[in-house]
Amino acid sequence: MNITKAIRDKIKKEVDIDEILPDKLPVYVSSFVYMFGIITLASLIVVILSGFIMVSKGVLWYQTSSLGFFFRSMHFWGVQVFFFFLTLHFLTIFFMAGWRGGRAITWIIGIFIAMFAIIETFMGILLQGGSFAQWNQVQAKDAFNAVGITSFLNLLNNGQLEGLHFVVFPSILVLLVGIHIFLVRQKGLVPPIEDNKNG
Amino acid sequence: MDSIQIHYKTKESDLFKDLIYTLIAVIIFIAILSLIFKSPYEPPMSIAQFAKANPKEFEQTAMGDLMQTGEIATYGPPYNRGASQQSLGFINPEQWMGQATPVNTKQEFVINPLKMTESINPSIIYYIQWFQKSSLQTQKMWETNYNNALQKAKIVNGDVVVPNGNYGPVSYMISSLLALGKSGFMARALDANVPGNNSTYTYNFQNRLLFLQGTALTNLATKENMLGSQMGIIKYNAAYPGPWWLTYYNYLYLFPPFAASPAADLLVFGTVFLTFLLLILLPYIPILNRIPYYIPVYKLIWRNYYKNEKSKA
Numbered sequence: 001m002n003i004t005k006a007i008r009d010k011i012k013k014e015v016d017i018d019e020i021l022p023d024k025l026p027v028y029v030s031s032f033v034y035m036f037g038i039i040t041l042a043s044l045i046v047v048i049l050s051g052f053i054m055v056s057k058g059v060l061w062y063q064t065s066s067l068g069f070f071f072r073s074m075h076f077w078g079v080q081v082f083f084f085f086l087t088l089h090f091l092t093i094f095f096m097a098g099w100r101g102g103r104a105i106t107w108i109i110g111i112f113i114a115m116f117a118i119i120e121t122f123m124g125i126l127l128q129g130g131s132f133a134q135w136n137q138v139q140a141k142d143a144f145n146a147v148g149i150t151s152f153l154n155l156l157n158n159g160q161l162e163g164l165h166f167v168v169f170p171s172i173l174v175l176l177v178g179i180h181i182f183l184v185r186q187k188g189l190v191p192p193i194e195d196n197k198n199g
Numbered sequence: 200m201d202s203i204q205i206h207y208k209t210k211e212s213d214l215f216k217d218l219i220y221t222l223i224a225v226i227i228f229i230a231i232l233s234l235i236f237k238s239p240y241e242p243p244m245s246i247a248q249f250a251k252a253n254p255k256e257f258e259q260t261a262m263g264d265l266m267q268t269g270e271i272a273t274y275g276p277p278y279n280r281g282a283s284q285q286s287l288g289f290i291n292p293e294q295w296m297g298q299a300t301p302v303n304t305k306q307e308f309v310i311n312p313l314k315m316t317e318s319i320n321p322s323i324i325y326y327i328q329w330f331q332k333s334s335l336q337t338q339k340m341w342e343t344n345y346n347n348a349l350q351k352a353k354i355v356n357g358d359v360v361v362p363n364g365n366y367g368p369v370s371y372m373i374s375s376l377l378a379l380g381k382s383g384f385m386a387r388a389l390d391a392n393v394p395g396n397n398s399t400y401t402y403n404f405q406n407r408l409l410f411l412q413g414t415a416l417t418n419l420a421t422k423e424n425m426l427g428s429q430m431g432i433i434k435y436n437a438a439y440p441g442p443w444w445l446t447y448y449n450y451l452y453l454f455p456p457f458a459a460s461p462a463a464d465l466l467v468f469g470t471v472f473l474t475f476l477l478l479i480l481l482p483y484i485p486i487l488n489r490i491p492y493y494i495p496v497y498k499l500i501w502r503n504y505y506k507n508e509k510s511k512a
Contacts, residue, residue, distance in 0.1 A: 159402025
C-alpha cells in the first residue's frame, strides 16, 4: 500500500476547495447569531497572540513592565470575550439543532473544544502569580487529589502547569478548532429546520 | 458533500474579509477593556509575611507539622500513608493512585529547613541532634508541652514568648523556624525538599503552598470572601469578572447531595463528567435532541428566511 497515494486520494475525495472556501453562502445565513462563532475564533486568536508575547518575555514580565501588564490584561479580557461568545455560539447552535445532516462530529468536537478550553483557562488562573492563584491552587488540589488526577497533574507544580498551559493544551485546542472549522466548511452551514421534515 | 444545501438560493459572501474585520473589531474592543480596566492582581502571600504578621499561628502550624498531627501530615494520599479524604463505596482513586507526591512534614517542613540554616546558625545542629537522639516518648512529651504552652503564648516584638516549661530542644527549634520564616528564605528551603527540584532550579512549589495552605491562606481567603462556600473560584478578590464558566461546577457544591457529602469532590467531578458525556452524545439522545423543536428559538434565528424565502416558494 502506498500511504502517500492513500492520503492524496482521501484529501481529493474529502476536500473540495470551492466548497471549503465558497464566495457564496445560502440565503438563510442572515442573522447576527452567525457572528458568534467567528467572534469566538477572533478572541481565541487575540488570546493566543497575547500569550505568545507574554511567554516570549518570561512568566512574570508583567511585574516589571506596564507593556507586559497590558498584554496580561489583553489575555485576561480576551478569555472573557472568548467564553462569552463561546457560550452564545453553543446555545444558538443547540437551538438550531446544528448536529443535523451528518454534523454530529462537528458538534462533538465543539464540546471537546469547550472542555479543553475550560481546563486550559483554569491552569492559566493558577499561573497568574497572585494570591487568587495561590488560594485556588491549594483549594483545587483537594478535588484533584480526591479523583486521583494528582498522579498525572500536580496543581502545585508550576513547572508542569506552565508546560501544559503554554504548549500542550494550546496545541490541542488549535488542532481541534482547525478540524471544527474544516468540518463546518466541508459540511456547509446547517440549513433551517423545515416544518414538514422535523429532523 | 451534503446535498442539502444545493436546494437553497445563495448570496455573495467573503469569509476571510468577515474574519479580518471581526478580528480587528475584537482586538480594538479587548484593547480598550484592557486599557480601562487593566486585569486583577493581588500580591501573593509569602511565608515571611505570615511569620511576621501571625507568629503564633506560624508556630502552631509548624508544631502540627513536627508532631505529624497537622492538616497535611494527616492528609493521606497522595502526600502520605493513611485513609483517603474521600471515597464512594469501592471507588477510591486516592488509594488507587497511592503516594504520588510524598510529603513527610516532620522532616521536610521542620527538620530539613532548620538543617539548611546551619552555616548561619551553627548551634541549631546541637538542638536537632538532641531532639533526634531522644526517645520518641520524650520527643512527644516536649512537643505536647510546647504545643499546649503556645495557647497561652504572648507576642513580644514579633516573637512568641511562652511560659517556662519542659520543652527540651523544641522551643529553640520552633523559634529558629520562625526566624527562618521571617527571613524570607523558608519558601526556598521547603521547595528544596520536593522531588524534581534541585539546589539551583525550582519549578514545583508544592511544599511552600502546602505549608501556607491551612491557616495562612484560609485566613486570607476568608478575609477576601473567596472560600469555596462563597463561590470563591468564580470571583476575584477585586471587582473583576472571574471564571464564571465554572459556575455550574462551583454551584454543584452548594446543594444536596453534594453539599453534605464527605465525598463532595468525587461526586461533583463525576457529575461534571457525566454532563459533558451527555453534551457529547446529545445528537444521539432521544428527547434531548428534540429540545430545539419543543422550544422553537430557531424560528427567531431564521425568521428572515421563513418570512422571505418560504413565502415565495
